[in-house]
Amino acid sequence: MKKLCHSIFTALALAGLMAGASAEDYKPRMIRFGYGLAEDSNQGRAVKFFADDLARRTGGKLKAKGFGGASLGNDMQMQNALIGGAQEMMVGSTATLVGIVSEFGVFDLPFVFRNEREADAILDGPFGQKLADKLQEKGLVGLVYWENGFRNLTNSKRPVSRMEDMQGIKLRVMQNPVYIDMFKGFGANAIPLPFSELFTALETGTVDGQENPVTTIQSSKFYEVQKYLSMTKHVYSPWIVLASKRWWDGLSNDERKAIQEAAAASRDFERKDSRAASAKAIDFLKSKGMQITVVSDKEIERMQEASRQAMFKFANDGHAKLIKDLQGDLEKLRK
Numbered sequence: 164m165k166k167l168c169h170s171i172f173t174a175l176a177l178a179g180l181m182a183g184a185s186a187e188d189y190k191p192r193m194i195r196f197g198y199g200l201a202e203d204s205n206q207g208r209a210v211k212f213f214a215d216d217l218a219r220r221t222g223g224k225l226k227a228k229g230f231g232g233a234s235l236g237n238d239m240q241m242q243n244a245l246i247g248g249a250q251e252m253m254v255g256s257t258a259t260l261v262g263i264v265s266e267f268g269v270f271d272l273p274f275v276f277r278n279e280r281e282a283d284a285i286l287d288g289p290f291g292q293k294l295a296d297k298l299q300e301k302g303l304v305g306l307v308y309w310e311n312g313f314r315n316l317t318n319s320k321r322p323v324s325r326m327e328d329m330q331g332i333k334l335r336v337m338q339n340p341v342y343i344d345m346f347k348g349f350g351a352n353a354i355p356l357p358f359s360e361l362f363t364a365l366e367t368g369t370v371d372g373q374e375n376p377v378t379t380i381q382s383s384k385f386y387e388v389q390k391y392l393s394m395t396k397h398v399y400s401p402w403i404v405l406a407s408k409r410w411w412d413g414l415s416n417d418e419r420k421a422i423q424e425a426a427a428a429s430r431d432f433e434r435k436d437s438r439a440a441s442a443k444a445i446d447f448l449k450s451k452g453m454q455i456t457v458v459s460d461k462e463i464e465r466m467q468e469a470s471r472q473a474m475f476k477f478a479n480d481g482h483a484k485l486i487k488d489l490q491g492d493l494e495k496l497r498k
């Protein structure tokens with residue numbers, strides 16, 4: 164008797180739960196979620212986490228499918244697909260958004276963030292939100308920021324411990340004026356290229372080097388075509404999870420709420436996963452034969468000095484107040 168009551172009670176509870184999930188206004192939807200890195204990367208793992216979390220929240224109604232390796236196009240192509248409503252979601256670099264919202268270039272300025280804690284506070288705070296909100300009028304919805312990480316320099320020519328060692332190195336940079344100015348300021352020959360073309364460009368020698376976080380150097384197998392890694396940590400790079408505004412405006416409030424909650428959960432997962440992977444990556448890259456150079460604090464100071472030109476240019480391009488606001492928020496954090 165007791166057993167029968169228990170199973171009736173459980174069934175009722177389950178029905179209640181299902182009724183709960185189905186009470187919400189979720190329609191069966193397929194979400195194409197594009198990204199540029201490999202499936203086995205911090206980006207790919209977080210997209211899978213998001214998809215599983217969203218399915219759980221919506222009783223399997225909202226199904227997100229990850230498309231990695233730039234299979235839906237490079238970051239800029241995917242941004243345009245979202246704006247046109249031909250794709251629902253993506254994650255990509257804020258650096259490739261400067262053609263749409265130039266203010267995002269502030270996150271590309273060198274040596275701004277001292278650590279991940281500062282980056283999280285600024286990105287998840289009013290400053291990061293203010294920039295994300297500017298995407299709405301451009302047809303994009305900025306949901307959350309994930310961590311790409313602190314960028315370091317690799318090349319196939321020589322160890323780089325001083326700026327002078329960059330002389331004449333054909334260095335691939337993102338399609339972004341701050342990066343072009345910064346590396347020209349360091350003495351390198353900066354060549355902007357989409358990420359999706361980078362491995363081949365390194366393999367064929369079209370470029371000699373590139374700069375990315377150690378997690379990307381590992382997941383994109385750059386160690387197969389690059390011998391030297393210099394720990395410059397010259398920029399903290401965020402990723403941003405985006406949705407198509409055209410698609411977003413057609414969703415119910417419940418669906419938007421579920422996607423925002425899954426996005427927030429995926430952010431926390433991604434940062435934790437990314438930092439764990441980053442801590443292990445250097446030993447992995449060493450084991451793959453890469454020669455690691457730790458750049459001295461004195462040299463980092465010289466690089467900071469040399470990159471002021473890029474900062475001034477960005478300020479003169481109408482962003483002086485934006486830089487001041489960011490520096491103000493950082494000072495508050497450092498008190």
Ligand SMILES: O=C(O)C(=O)C[C@H](O)[C@H](O)CO
Nearest residue numbers: 199200238255256337358375
């Ligand atoms: O292009 C780079 O170097 C990047 O850091 C870009 C990102 O990783 C990009 O999102 C990959 O598509």
